[in-house]
Amino acid sequence: MNSLNTYITFVFVLTGLLALNSCQGPLPKQEIPAKSIASITEKMTELMVHDITNPPLAARFYGYACLSGYETIASKNKDYPSFAGLLNELPLITIPEKESPSIEISALFAMLQTAAAMQPSGSELESLKQSISDSCTVWGYSKEEISAAEQYATEISEQILNYAQKDKYRDISNYPRYQPSEGEGNWYPTPPGYFAPVEPYFNTIRPFTLKAADQFKPLPPVPFSTDPNSEFYALMQEVYSLEMNQVQREIAGFWDCNPFALEETGHLMVGIKQISPGGHWMGITAIACQQSNLDFYETLKINSLVAIGLMDGFISCWDEKYRSDRIRPETAIRKYIDPNYRPMLQTPPFPEYLSGHSTISTTSAVILTHFFGENYKYTDTVEEQYGLGSRSYTSFMHASEEASISRLYGGIHYMDAITRGQDQGKEVGNWVISSYEKHIENSNN
Numbered sequence: 001m002n003s004l005n006t007y008i009t010f011v012f013v014l015t016g017l018l019a020l021n022s023c024q025g026p027l028p029k030q031e032i033p034a035k036s037i038a039s040i041t042e043k044m045t046e047l048m049v050h051d052i053t054n055p056p057l058a059a060r061f062y063g064y065a066c067l068s069g070y071e072t073i074a075s076k077n078k079d080y081p082s083f084a085g086l087l088n089e090l091p092l093i094t095i096p097e098k099e100s101p102s103i104e105i106s107a108l109f110a111m112l113q114t115a116a117a118m119q120p121s122g123s124e125l126e127s128l129k130q131s132i133s134d135s136c137t138v139w140g141y142s143k144e145e146i147s148a149a150e151q152y153a154t155e156i157s158e159q160i161l162n163y164a165q166k167d168k169y170r171d172i173s174n175y176p177r178y179q180p181s182e183g184e185g186n187w188y189p190t191p192p193g194y195f196a197p198v199e200p201y202f203n204t205i206r207p208f209t210l211k212a213a214d215q216f217k218p219l220p221p222v223p224f225s226t227d228p229n230s231e232f233y234a235l236m237q238e239v240y241s242l243e244m245n246q247v248q249r250e251i252a253g254f255w256d257c258n259p260f261a262l263e264e265t266g267h268l269m270v271g272i273k274q275i276s277p278g279g280h281w282m283g284i285t286a287i288a289c290q291q292s293n294l295d296f297y298e299t300l301k302i303n304s305l306v307a308i309g310l311m312d313g314f315i316s317c318w319d320e321k322y323r324s325d326r327i328r329p330e331t332a333i334r335k336y337i338d339p340n341y342r343p344m345l346q347t348p349p350f351p352e353y354l355s356g357h358s359t360i361s362t363t364s365a366v367i368l369t370h371f372f373g374e375n376y377k378y379t380d381t382v383e384e385q386y387g388l389g390s391r392s393y394t395s396f397m398h399a400s401e402e403a404s405i406s407r408l409y410g411g412i413h414y415m416d417a418i419t420r421g422q423d424q425g426k427e428v429g430n431w432v433i434s435s436y437e438k439h440i441e442n443s444n445n
Contacts, residue, residue, distance in 0.1 A: 343411025362425025
C-alpha cells in the first residue's frame with residue numbers, strides 16, 4: 001500500500017520535474033487516473049488497521065468518504081445524478097459558486113477531507129493529500145487551480161460531514177453500557193482478550209438505503225439446547241468435529257479479517273492487526289475497477305455503492321446479532337463438549353448470529369456482479385501485504401461463498417448463521433441495486 005503510493009508519487013513528481021526543466025511552458029492537462037481513488041481507500045484501510053477500527057464503523061467511514069467524492073462529480077456531471085432521493089435524508093448538495101478547474105481532483109480532495117475528519121488517525125492522510133497535490137502539477141494544473149479544486153471539495157465535504165453527524169452514531173455514547181446476559185445460550189466475551197461487545201447499538205443509526213435496520217429481519221436462529229439429540233447440538237458438534245485439510249485452513253486464514261486478534265507469546269499477549277471484512281471488499285472493488293479499465297466516474301460510482309452496501313449490510317446484520325444474542329461455538333463447546341477446545345480463528349467480540357462476514361461479503365458480491373457480470377474472473381491480492389498471499393476466483397459470488405464458509409472452518413460460526421447470513425446479504429445487496437436503478441430511472445424522467 002505505502003510502497004505503491006510512494007512509487008506512483010515518485011514517478012509523477014519525477015516526470016513533473018523533467019517537464020519543468022525542459023522549459024517548454026505549461027503542460028497540457030491530463031486525464032485524472034481512476035486508480036487514484038484506490039490510493040485513498042487503501043490509505044483509509046491502512047489507518048483503520050492502525051486504529052483497530054471495528055468492522056461496522058469501518059463501513060461507515062468508507063461510506064461517507066466515497067459519498068463525498070461521488071456527490072462532487074454529481075455536482076457537475078448529469079450522467080451521475082446526486083444520491084439525494086436514494087439515500088435516507090440526504091439533502092440536495094449546494095453547488096459551490098466558484099467553479100473547480102477539475103471536478104475529478106475536487107472529488108479526490110473531498111474524499112480525503114471527509115476521511116480525515118472522521119477517522120481517528122485522519123491527520124495521517126495529509127501525506128497522501130500532498131502526494132496528490134504534487135501529482136496535479138504533472139497532470140497540468142497550476143497551484144492556483146489546485147487550490148481552487150481543493151476549496152470546491154471543502155464545500156462539498158462539509159455538507160457530507162454535516163449529513164454524517166445527523167445519522168445518530170454520536171448518540172451511541174450516551175446510551176447505557178451494554179451488559180452481556182449470562183443466561184444459558186447467550187453470548188458472552190471469549191478468551192484471550194475478553195473484549196467488550198462491539199457496537200451493540202449500531203442498529204440505531206440511520207441506514208443509507210434501508211427503510212429500517214430490521215427491514216429484512218431474518219428467521220430466528222436454531223434454538224439453543226444441551227440435548228445431544230437437538231438440532232443446536234448437531235450444529236455445535238459440526239464445528240467441534242471438523243477436521244480441516246490444508247486448503248480449508250488457508251481459506252480460513254485468508255478471510256479472517258479480525259481487527260481484534262491477539263496472540264499469546266510466552267507470558268505476553270501480542271496484538272495482531274488485520275484488515276476488516278469491509279476493507280477486504282473495498283480492495284476487491286479496486287481490483288475489479290482497475291482490471292476492467294473503468295474511467296474515474298464509473299470507478300467512483302461503484303466504490304460508493306459497494307461502501308453503501310457495506311454500511312447497510314452491517315446495520316442489518318448487527319440488528320439481528322444483539323436481538324438473538326446467541327452463544328459463540330467456542331463458549332458452548334468448551335462448556336458442553338470439551339473444555340480444552342480452541343478454534344483456529346480467534347472469536348470476534350460480538351454475538352454469533354448472523355455471520356457478519358457472510359452478510360457483507362454476499363452484499364458486496366451482489367453489487368459487484370451487477371456491474372461486472374456473473375463470471376468475472378480475478379485474483380484477490382488484497383491480503384498480500386499481510387502475508388496471506390493471493391487467491392483466484394471465477395466470480396464474486398465464488399469469493400463470497402468462500403468467505404462465508406471460512407467462518408465454519410475457523411470455528412467461529414454455526415452453519416445456520418452462515419447460510420442465513422448469505423440470505424441476508426442477498427436481500428440487502430439486491431435492495432441497494434434495485435433502489436439505485438429506480439433512482440436513476442426517476443432522475444432521467
